[in-house]
Amino acid sequence: QVQLVESGGGSVQAGGSLRLSCAAFGYIRSTYIFMGWFRQAPGKEREGVAAIDAGGGSTYYADSVKGRFTISQDTAKNTLYLQMNSLKPEDTAMYYCAADYRVWNRRVGWFIPANFYYWGQGTQVTVSS
Numbered sequence: 001q002v003q004l005v006e007s008g009g010g011s012v013q014a015g016g017s018l019r020l021s022c023a024a025f026g027y028i029r030s031t032y033i034f035m036g037w038f039r040q041a042p043g044k045e046r047e048g049v050a051a052i053d054a055g056g057g058s059t060y061y062a063d064s065v066k067g068r069f070t071i072s073q074d075t076a077k078n079t080l081y082l083q084m085n086s087l088k089p090e091d092t093a094m095y096y097c098a099a100d101y102r103v104w105n106r107r108v109g110w111f112i113p114a115n116f117y118y119w120g121q122g123t124q125v126t127v128s129s
Helices: none
Strands: 002-007 010-013 018-026 034-040 047-053 059-061 069-074 079-084 093-100 123-128
Touching: 002 093, 018 034, 018 093, 018 123, 034 069, 034 079, 047 069, 047 079, 059 069
Parallel strands: 010 123
Antiparallel strands: 002 018, 018 079, 034 047, 034 093, 047 059, 069 079, 093 123
């Protein structure tokens, strides 16, 4: 069992930065775990923002955040990060951390919420213009 706890959300003005953290607790097999960040704005579906494959180090990003967001992890601390720069009002959403161990094509399915088994409770990010 894996528990995920997000932190670091808040309110910023457009152009500002935030760093989200996701601490993982439980039985963590850092070599195999696949972790990602998703977000959901009111009235919209949950969408993939970024993901990272701990085993190979591959990273994946939504087109809307490429060049502005950076996903990283500290395997020693079992913590996932999302550095968000040049924030825009359209980045406003609840941000969720997710993790999974199962075997599936991560390169083509990283952004699909149903592919992730473990979820955190979310942290709110609000960007004002």
